[in-house]
Structure formats: C-alpha cells, structure tokens
Amino acid sequence: MKRLNTDVLASLPAGVAVPAYDRKAVKVGIVHLGIGAFHRAHQAVFTDDVLAKGATEWGYCSVDLLGPDVRDRLVPQDTLYSVSALSGDGMKTRIIGSIAEIMVGPEDPEALLKRMCDPAVRIVSITVTEKGYCHDPASGNLNMAHPGIKADLQTPGRPTTIVGYLVEALRRRRAAGTAPFTVMSCDNLFSNGIIAKRVVTTFAAAIDADLGKWVEANVAFPCTMVDRITPSTTPDDIARVEAALGVHDAWPIVCEPFTQWVIEDNFPTGRPAWETAGAEMVKDVEPFEFMKLRLLNGSHSALSYLGALAGYQTIAECMADPAFVRFMRRLMDEDVTPTLHMPAGVDVGAYKDSLVERFVNPAIKHRTTQIAMDGSQKLPQRFCGTVRGRLAAGGSVKHLALAVAAWMRYVTGIDERGQAFTVSDPMAARLKAIGEKAGRNPEALVAGYLGVSEIFGKDLIAARPFVEAVTNWLSSLYAKGAAATVAEHYGK
DSSP: OOBOSGGGGGGSOTTOBOOOSOGGGOOEEEEEEOOSHHHHHTHHHHHHHHHTTTOGGGEEEEEESSOSHHHHHHGGGTTOEEEEEEETTEEEEEEEOOEEEEEEGGGOHHHHHHHHTOTTOOEEEEOOOGGGGOBOTTTOOBOTTOHHHHHHHHOTTSOOSHHHHHHHHHHHHHHHTOOOOEEEEOSSOTTHHHHHHHHHHHHHHHHOHHHHHHHHHHOOOOOEEEEOOOOOOOHHHHHHHHHHHSSBOSSOEEEOSOOEEEEEOOOTTOOOOGGGGTOEEESOOHHHHHHIIIIIIHHHHHHHHHHHHHTOOBHHHHHTSHHHHHHHHHIIIIIIGGGOOOOTTOOHHHHHHHHHHHHHOTTOOOBHHHHTTTHHHHHIIIIIHHHHHHHHTTOOOHHHHHHHHHHHHHHTSBOTTSOBOOOOSTTHHHHHHHHHHHTTOHHHHHHHHHTOHHHHTTTGGGOHHHHHHHHHHHHHHHHHOHHHHHHHHHOO
C-alpha cells in the first residue's frame, strides 16, 4: 500500500481535509520541544488552520528529545500525518502539514541549538509532561539535584534537558544581539508559564548571574491551558486509519473531537493569529487552569487509579459503571467546584456535563494505566491544591481523599490479586520502598506517602481530617477492593 505523502494528497477520499496552503512556502517560526501525540493533536492542528489563512511564517520545527522514532516514521511521509476525531458518530480525519521539520535533540544538540537561535524563530513551545521541567512538583522550584540539570550545568553547550536547551539558546541569542524567543509551555501544569520561567531563570542564574537577570527582564513566559483527550496510538488505530484513507500512515493520531486552547496574550516578538483558529487569547489564564486541572485532569486521574485497581482498562469502561460516574460527579460538585472562581459568563455546570459526555465516549480508548503514569508529578496540581483550598474553607475532602488513597494503593505496585506490576513514575523506586516497608498497614502507608514532601508539601501530613479520610478509604481499598468500595459508597 502507498505511504501517506505529498504526492497522494489529491487522491485521498472525499471528506478528508488536506493542508489548504503551499507547504513549500512554509518557514519555521516556532520550535516545539516534545513531538508527542498531544502536540500533533493540538497545537499543530490550530497552527495548521492559521497557515491556511496565509501566515506561512509560522511553521513548526518539532523536536523529539528522546529518540528518532517519530522522525523516522514521519519524514518519509514529508512530515505529514493524519488526525482522526473519534466519537459515537464515527471518525472524521484530516491531514496536518504544519510541522515543516523534525529534529532529534540527542542526535545533534548543536544543530537544534542553531535552529533555536535562528532569528526567524520567535516562539519555543513545550509539551514534555510535568517531569520534563526537572522541578520539585510541590514547590515548583528547579531541582538542582536532578541528574539532567547537574549534567547540563557541567556542559551547558551540550544540553540534555529542556531547561538546558532553553538557557543555552537564550544565552547565544543574547550574545549575538538577537531578540529572545517567547517560551510557551503547553503542559498540564498549573501556572505552567510561571513554572517555566522559574526553572529557566534559576538555571540561567546558576550559569551566569547577569544572564539570569537578563532572562528575568526580557523573556516572556505566557501561561496556557490546553485540552484534548489524546490516547496513545494503537495498531488497531493504524489499521482503521489506513482503511479510511486508502494509504498507510505510519503514526496517525486519534483523539476526541473536543479541543480547547486558552493562551495568555504575551508575545513581544509576535505570534500566529491562533484566535482565528478558535484559541482564546486572554489576560489571565489562571481561572481556566483551575477549572481544567481540577475538574478534568483531577477527575481523569481519580478514575484512572480506581479504575486500574478495579480492572477497568479504559476511562470509557469506568464510565460504563454508574457508581464510578456518581463518584466523578460528587468529586466535581462537592469537592472541586467550591474552589473555583470563574469569570462572568463561564458556565461551570455545562463544563462538568461536557466532561461526563467526553469521558463516556466509547470511541476513545484512553487507558487507565496511561493516565496513571507520573502521578508524583501530577498530584500536586490535580489534587493537593484543591485539598488545601477545601481544608482552609473548612469544607469536606471526602472524595479527594478517596482519589489520593487510590493513588497510594496503586503505587505500591501490587494489584488486588497480589501480583506485582510496573509503576511508571520518576519516583517509582522510592514509592515502592515506602510501600514495602509499610506493607498492608493503611496508617503506615499513609504516613509514609504523605511524608514525601516533594508531592504533598510539609503541611498535609499534619492535616488531621485529610489524613483520617485517606486512611479510612485506604483501609476499605485493601479490605474490599476498589470496585466494591466505589459501589458501596456511590452505588445508589
């Protein structure tokens, strides 16, 4: 079968949208660090729409900082790929052409730095997940003991971390008299722009105090809020897309139809007109971040831990269980919504209804174990801030406590049948050791995990109502299992 590439675009089936612009005219104006599925389902799609309006100076150089897999699959396709939005009504597919170039950082750091120093590059955007910022999740500060940070401080000219790349490129642009690029984080981190600025300026100051001051004063770090459920591509997805297109796409993207991008409008050297593609350009992203991280991401994580323990493979399977749906609704309504303070005109109730509808979508095979990854990096953003807000207001943390207890049960790495499984988390070894020491003793396990200050800070271990609630839930998870615990408390 023919491979997806420029030559086959005209022969694709009717109804498959293709790039509505001359790709040969596209220039690289944005370097994007982290060419994962989400970048290709989200930012690249918005920008594809902008390019179609004639702004061809805003093509992407998208970078894989891990290895050549994406590059090796997409370059033979002229860096084209398909995005298929799946719903109960079927599949709608389009071809994306906004990625003009793909680079692999570890293969040639110098080539990537030169691209980042190109004066035509005015934005460097990022999707590397929470752990890519090499920070302490609880405080948001750069972790100076991180192996990658320590290595990059020793050899700043050959960086390995996003922090190292950003600082070295900014240092070179400053030395050359080139205006700095804007650094735009698109990761699911609360105040992601603030965190990006903090880790970059800290690292820059460690290299050179004057450089740190220059970054602080001259580099923009707008915050963003991003949203589109994008599961990992499976062999079945590849086969389904191939059947629909009549050509082979080596790495298609499948995702939900819904997409949202809220962006702080702070781009001193220019930006694409993303608002023409549906993005919301605002002065303050924070209320939207709270709403999304606490309602969507918080619910997603809570369902993933409970669902994985209960044997559910996907979020849609969790949502087929009415007790799990009631748990999600009560978590959102009783524990999270009281902590939100949205601008006038934002319908939080409608947003929560839309989340239930999106999670139920049977066409989206978003695996519970995928969402459960890297929980040590996610909990501070998705649960802990909400817990603190509720405790400060004297409110209940009942449902949040169940979510945290489910995470604790999950990261022991022993399932409900007593079988060991691999926990994918930067702190996996440390979390496993805590679990082994505590055994099946809920009090000891809660004390051990809440004592991990990088996740829970130093305050939550002393918050008696929270500690007691988590301990009670954990006791039930061990005694009855996740499915029975949810059914008992949310089954009516």
